[in-house]
Amino acid sequence: MNTSFNGLAVLGAEPALPHRLRLGQHNFPSWERYEAAFRDIFERQYYTNHGPLAQALEQRLAERLRVGHAICVTTATIGLALAAQALGVKGKVIVPALSYVQTAQSLAWAGVEPEFCDVCEESGHLTPDSVAPFLRDGVTGMLAVNLWGGAADIRGLQQVAERRGIKLYIDSAQAFACEIGGKAVGGFGRLEVISFHSSHILGAAEGAVVCTDDDDLAAHVRNIRSNYGMGRPVPVGKTGNGRLSEAQAAVALMNLDDLPELLARNHRQFEAYRSHLEGIPGLQLVSPTGVSASNYQNVVCLIDAQRFGLSRDVLISVLAAENVEAVGDLGIGAEWRKAGSSGTVLPNAERWCKSVLQLPIGAQLDEGAVERIAARIRLAQRHAADVARKLGG
Amino acid sequence: MNTSFNGLAVLGAEPALPHRLRLGQHNFPSWERYEAAFRDIFERQYYTNHGPLAQALEQRLAERLRVGHAICVTTATIGLALAAQALGVKGKVIVPALSYVQTAQSLAWAGVEPEFCDVCEESGHLTPDSVAPFLRDGVTGMLAVNLWGGAADIRGLQQVAERRGIKLYIDSAQAFACEIGGKAVGGFGRLEVISFHSSHILGAAEGAVVCTDDDDLAAHVRNIRSNYGMGRPVPVGKTGNGRLSEAQAAVALMNLDDLPELLARNHRQFEAYRSHLEGIPGLQLVSPTGVSASNYQNVVCLIDAQRFGLSRDVLISVLAAENVEAVGDLGIGAEWRKAGSSGTVLPNAERWCKSVLQLPIGAQLDEGAVERIAARIRLAQRHAADVARKLGG
Numbered sequence: 001m002n003t004s005f006n007g008l009a010v011l012g013a014e015p016a017l018p019h020r021l022r023l024g025q026h027n028f029p030s031w032e033r034y035e036a037a038f039r040d041i042f043e044r045q046y047y048t049n050h051g052p053l054a055q056a057l058e059q060r061l062a063e064r065l066r067v068g069h070a071i072c073v074t075t076a077t078i079g080l081a082l083a084a085q086a087l088g089v090k091g092k093v094i095v096p097a098l099s100y101v102q103t104a105q106s107l108a109w110a111g112v113e114p115e116f117c118d119v120c121e122e123s124g125h126l127t128p129d130s131v132a133p134f135l136r137d138g139v140t141g142m143l144a145v146n147l148w149g150g151a152a153d154i155r156g157l158q159q160v161a162e163r164r165g166i167k168l169y170i171d172s173a174q175a176f177a178c179e180i181g182g183k184a185v186g187g188f189g190r191l192e193v194i195s196f197h198s199s200h201i202l203g204a205a206e207g208a209v210v211c212t213d214d215d216d217l218a219a220h221v222r223n224i225r226s227n228y229g230m231g232r233p234v235p236v237g238k239t240g241n242g243r244l245s246e247a248q249a250a251v252a253l254m255n256l257d258d259l260p261e262l263l264a265r266n267h268r269q270f271e272a273y274r275s276h277l278e279g280i281p282g283l284q285l286v287s288p289t290g291v292s293a294s295n296y297q298n299v300v301c302l303i304d305a306q307r308f309g310l311s312r313d314v315l316i317s318v319l320a321a322e323n324v325e326a327v328g329d330l331g332i333g334a335e336w337r338k339a340g341s342s343g344t345v346l347p348n349a350e351r352w353c354k355s356v357l358q359l360p361i362g363a364q365l366d367e368g369a370v371e372r373i374a375a376r377i378r379l380a381q382r383h384a385a386d387v388a389r390k391l392g393g
Numbered sequence: 394m395n396t397s398f399n400g401l402a403v404l405g406a407e408p409a410l411p412h413r414l415r416l417g418q419h420n421f422p423s424w425e426r427y428e429a430a431f432r433d434i435f436e437r438q439y440y441t442n443h444g445p446l447a448q449a450l451e452q453r454l455a456e457r458l459r460v461g462h463a464i465c466v467t468t469a470t471i472g473l474a475l476a477a478q479a480l481g482v483k484g485k486v487i488v489p490a491l492s493y494v495q496t497a498q499s500l501a502w503a504g505v506e507p508e509f510c511d512v513c514e515e516s517g518h519l520t521p522d523s524v525a526p527f528l529r530d531g532v533t534g535m536l537a538v539n540l541w542g543g544a545a546d547i548r549g550l551q552q553v554a555e556r557r558g559i560k561l562y563i564d565s566a567q568a569f570a571c572e573i574g575g576k577a578v579g580g581f582g583r584l585e586v587i588s589f590h591s592s593h594i595l596g597a598a599e600g601a602v603v604c605t606d607d608d609d610l611a612a613h614v615r616n617i618r619s620n621y622g623m624g625r626p627v628p629v630g631k632t633g634n635g636r637l638s639e640a641q642a643a644v645a646l647m648n649l650d651d652l653p654e655l656l657a658r659n660h661r662q663f664e665a666y667r668s669h670l671e672g673i674p675g676l677q678l679v680s681p682t683g684v685s686a687s688n689y690q691n692v693v694c695l696i697d698a699q700r701f702g703l704s705r706d707v708l709i710s711v712l713a714a715e716n717v718e719a720v721g722d723l724g725i726g727a728e729w730r731k732a733g734s735s736g737t738v739l740p741n742a743e744r745w746c747k748s749v750l751q752l753p754i755g756a757q758l759d760e761g762a763v764e765r766i767a768a769r770i771r772l773a774q775r776h777a778a779d780v781a782r783k784l785g786g
Contacts, residue, residue, distance in 0.1 A: 031435055038431050042424055045757070047591045047598040047644075074467055074599070075636075081502070109474070109502050198440045205440040205638040206467070243468075245598040247640040251440075364438070 008379050009321035010390055016322040016372040023325045024199030025297055025362035027262055029254040037250040046246060050226070053249035058209075060256060065186035067211040069218035072244040073225055076173045076195035076208035080106030080143075082242055083191050083210055086220035087167050089141035094134050096126050096152075097349035099145040103171045107143070115139055118346040123289045124356075125152040128160050130348075135160070141167040146175040146185060148298040151290035154180055154188045161189075169193075176202045177263060179293035186211040191221075196252050199362075201262055201297045204252035207244050266296040269361050269370060273299050276374030280381050282308025286356075299359040302352070309384025312357050314391050318380045319359075324373050327358045401772050402714035403783055409715040409765040416718045417592030418690055418755035420655055422647040430643040439639060443619070446642035451602075453649060458579035460604040462611035465637040466618055469566045469588035469601035473499030473536075475635055476584050476603055479613035480560050482534040487527050489519050489545075490742035492538040496564045500536070508532055511739040516682045517749075518545040521553050523741075528553070534560040539568040539578060541691040544683035547573055547581045554582075562586075569595045570656060572686035579604040584614075589645050592755075594655055594690045597645035600637050659689035662754050662763060666692050669767030673774050675701025679749075692752040695745070702777025705750050707784050711773045712752075717766050720751045 007013025028034065041047065054072055061070035073079040080102065084093070089112050095104050097116040104114040117134040120127045126144045142161060144152040154170065161168035172178075173195035175185040186192050191214070196207035210221050225242040255262065277285055282304040288294035303312040310318070312328050319326040359373065380387055400406025421427065434440065447465055454463035466472040473495065477486070482505050488497050490509040497507040510527040513520045519537050535554060537545040547563065554561035565571075566588035568578040579585050584607070589600035603614050618635040648655065670678055675697040681687035696705040703711070705721050712719040752766065773780055 026438060026440075028435065028438055031432070034431070034435055035428065038427070039424070042421065042427055045419060045421055047419075047596070049591075078471070111504055198442075203440070205640060206636060243599060245641070247598060248638070 008318060008376060008383065008387065009323075010318050011383070011386060016376045017324060017369055020323045021325060021360045021369065022364055023327055023358055023360045025201050025203055025262075025266075026198055027201065027203050027255050027258065027363045029251075029258065033254055034251075037254060038247070041246045041250060044246075048243055048245040050243060051246045051249070053246045053253060054244045057244070057249045057252050057256075060253070061186075061209050061211075064256075065184045065211055067187050068213040068215065069211065069221075070186075071210040071212075071218060071221050071225065072249065073208050073210060073242040074244055074248070075206050075242075076171070076193050076197070077102045077106055078242045079193040079195075079208040079210045080171060081109040082221055082224045083169055083193055084110035084112055084141075084143075085224055086217055087141065087169060087190060089167055091138040091140050092136070093141040093143050094126075094131055094139055095143045096130075096145050097346045098124055098352045099147065099171065100173070102173070103143060103145055106171075112141075116346065116349075119348050119352065120153075121348045121351075123150065123152075124286070124348075124352045125150060125290060126157060127153040128156040131157065131160060135164055135166075139164075139166060141169065143169055143171055144189070145171045145173075146178065146290075148174060148286065148288065148300045149178060149291070149294035149296050150286075150288035151175065151178060151180050151185065153290060158189065173197075173208070174200060174297060175295070176200060176297075177259060177293070177295040178288075178291045180291055182292050185291075187213065190214060191217060196248070201266065201295045202252055202255050202259065204244070204248040204255070207248040207252060263295060265363075266361060269365055269367060270296040270299060272367060272370040273359065273361075273374065276371050277301070277377065280308075280374075280378050282306065282381065283377065297361065299361045301357045301359065302355045303357050304355065308381050310380060310387055312355055314387065315357060315377070315380060317391055318387060319373070319376070322373070322376050324376075325360060328356060329353070401711060401769060401776065401780065402716075403711050403780060404776070409769045410717060410762055413716045414718060414753045414762065415757055416720055416751055416753045416755075418594050418596055418655075418659075419591055420594065420596050420648050420651065420756045422644075422651065426647055427644075430647060431640070434639045434643060437639075441636055441638040443636060444639045444642070446639045446646060447637045450637070450642045450645050450649070453646070454579075454602050454604075457649075458577045458604055460580050461606040461608065462604065462614075463579075464603040464605075464611060464614050464618065465642065466601050466603060466635040467637055467641070468599050468635075469564070469586050469590065470495045470499055471635045472586040472588075472601040472603045473564060474502040475614055475617045476562055476586055477503035477505055477534075477536075478617055479610055480534065480562060480583060482560055484531040484533050485529070486534040486536050487519075487524055487532055488536045489523075489538050490739045491517055491745045492540065492564065493566070495566070496536060496538055499564075505534075509739065509742075512741050512745065513546075514741045514744075516543065516545075517679070517741075517745045518543060518683060519550060520546040521549040524550065524553060528557055528559075532557075532559060534562065536562055536564055537582070538564045538566075539571065539683075541567060541679065541681065541693045542571060542684070542687035542689050543679075543681035544568065544571060544573050544578065546683060551582065566590075566601070567593060567690060568688065569593060569690075570652060570686070570688040571681075571684045573684055575685050578684075580606065583607060584610060589641070594659065594688045595645055595648050595652065597637070597641040597648070600641040600645060656688060658756075659754060662758055662760060663689040663692060665760060665763040666752065666754075666767065669764050670694070670770065673701075673767075673771050675699070675774065676770065690754065692754045694750045694752065695748045696750050697748060701774050703773060703780055705748055707780065708750060708770070708773060710784055711780060712766070712769070715766070715769050717769075718753060721749060722746070
C-alpha cells in the first residue's frame, strides 16, 4: 500500500486507500454475536409483527431516552410520515431548506405542504430568528432538524411554537445519543424521529424510532403504524405497514450494547480529522453546536471554493480517485426548494448546500486513514491549479 | 398428547394441539442455509441500499414472472402507495369491499379516495358485472385484489378499464406463484404488487415486489422508492424510503429456491383439509377460482351460522381453546366501508365478511394436525347447542 503523501491520484499517484472507503457508520457486532442473535430468531421462528426483539428494543430505548413511548418503525421517512399524520398537521409546515429530501417528502405523504425556511448562518440549523419570517398564515407546525451530531435551537423553537400555537416536532434522524442541555435527544417537541439506517450510529440496516411523552399521540402513531392497530384503539384516518422486523431489532440491540465504544471511536476519529485538517485554507470543519453531547457520527466541512482554489464538487472527484467517498448535495433539488419557499431567497441554506462536504467516519475507517485522507485534501488545495487544469475548476 | 376426538377443549377436553398453531406460511430454510446467507451479508458488510442480494432477487423475480421490471420494496402496503403515486391515479379508485384494510389504505397515502365496490357472490372477487354500478364520475382507476390463492376476473376487468380509459392495477399481495390462463400473476394490468410478508408463500419477514412491463412506470416507481432516486431520473411528486434490506432479500431468495416443495406442501395440506372437512353442515371450503394454478397459501371456509349452529366468531373461540389460530375479520371496519361506498349496500361483500374463516396452513402445520382440527370443527357443529350454552350463540 502506498502511504507516501507526495501525489494525488487524479494527477497519477496511487490512491490514498487501496479500497473504496464508504461514508457513514456501518457498525457491525462480531460474527459470534451476530450469529447468536440470528440463531435466536431462527429458533423462535418469529420474524416480524412486533416480535419479542422489537418489544425489547422499544423498552430499552424508552429507558435510555427517558421518554414515555419509543415506537419502532421500519424507516425514518415512514416514521416522519406517520408522525405528520398522527399530529394532524395541516396546510403548511416549516422545514429547513438545509436538510435531506426525506424531511420535506414525509410531509407530502401526509398531504401537507413544506414551507422551506432559511437556516442560521453560523450553525446551519433552525433558530427563532431564522423561522420568524416564515410564520405565515396556514403554518400549523414546525419540523425542525438536528443535523450532523448538532442540534437546532430546540428550546428557542419550543417557545415560538407555544406562542404561535403551532406544533413543533423534530427530525432527529442523525441525532441518536446526542444531548441538549444534558437531556437526551428524543424527548423534545411533541415528538422526535431517530433513524437506525446503517449509516447512523445505532444501525439496524433500516429502522427508526418515534419518541413521544404524549400518550394520545403515541396511541395514534401505534394505530397508524400497523394496519391492524396496536394497543388501545383510537380512530386514525390512515394506516400503513411501518413494522420493524426482528432482524432489524436484533442488529439495533447489539449496537445499543456497543454504544459506549461506538461513541468513543467516533469522537476519536472526529478529533483526528480536526487535528489533521487544521489550517487548510478554505476548509472549515463544522463542530457540532447546540448540543451538550454529540454522537460525532458525521464529519462535515465547509469548502470556500475561492480560498480553497477548487469547488466542493471538484474536491469530491479528487477524493473519489483516492478511493474516498465524499458527499456534497443533501438531495433537496434547488428547484423544488425554491418553488416551496414562496419565492423567498434563502441565502444561508444556499451557501451551506453549495459548500458542505461530508467525509467518511465509522466502522470502516481505519484510523490511520484519516491522516492520509487529510494529507490528500491538503495536497489538492496546494496544487489546486494543477488539479483544475486536469479536472476543470 | 391427546389425540382422541371425543371432546372439545371449550367443554373441558384437552386441546387438539399441545401448542398454539399460527395461521400462515412461516417458511424457513434450514439453519445451515440461513446461517450461510447471513454470514455472506456479514462478510460483505452491506446491509441495505439496493445491495447485491436485493438486485439478485429482482432479477430472478423478473425472469420467473416474465415481467420487464420487478422492483422490490419494504412492504406491500408501501408498494401499493408508491404504485398509486407512480400511476398518477386521482379522485376515486374502485377497490373491492372484501379485502384487507391495506388495499384501501394505500390510496389514502396517495391522496386518492377509495370507491368501495361489491364482489361477485360466488367467487368473492371483482368481475365486470360487480364493478359496473361503481364506474361513477371521478373514478380514474381500479385496484383489483387477488385473494386466497384465487383471482379476480382480471381479463374481464382489463376490457372494462380499456373501454372506460381508466387504469387497472392489482393487489396480488397473496398471489405469488398463481397463474391465470397459464400466465404468471405479476404480469397483468398496469402493475401488480405481491407481498413477501412471512405469512405468505415467499416470505422475506417483510417485503414486496412491484411488477410492471411499462418502462416509464417502472422508472417512476424506482424514483419514488428511494429518496435519492434510482435509475434514470424522472420527475416524481413524492418519494419515500421503500428499500428492501439484504436480510429480507436473503430470506426471499432461499424461499424462492424452495418454492416447488412449498407449493407441493401447501397443495397437500389444502387437499387434506378438503377431505377432512367434507360434509360438515354449514361449512363450505372456498376453492381458488379464476386461476389456472394456485399457491394454496390460504385455507378459507364460509360458515353459514344458521346451518352450522354456531356463528363464525364463536367457532373462532372454540378453535382458540384448541390452540388453533383462526381468523375471520379482514380488517376493514364496516363503518368505514359503508362511508366509503357512497351509501350503496354491498350485500355480497357483507355476507363474505361475516362468514369467512381462515384456518392455519404452512410450515408450522404438522400434517397430522389437519385431521384433528377438522374433527374438532365437526364436533363443534354436532354439539353446537352445548357450545352455545357455554359460550353464547
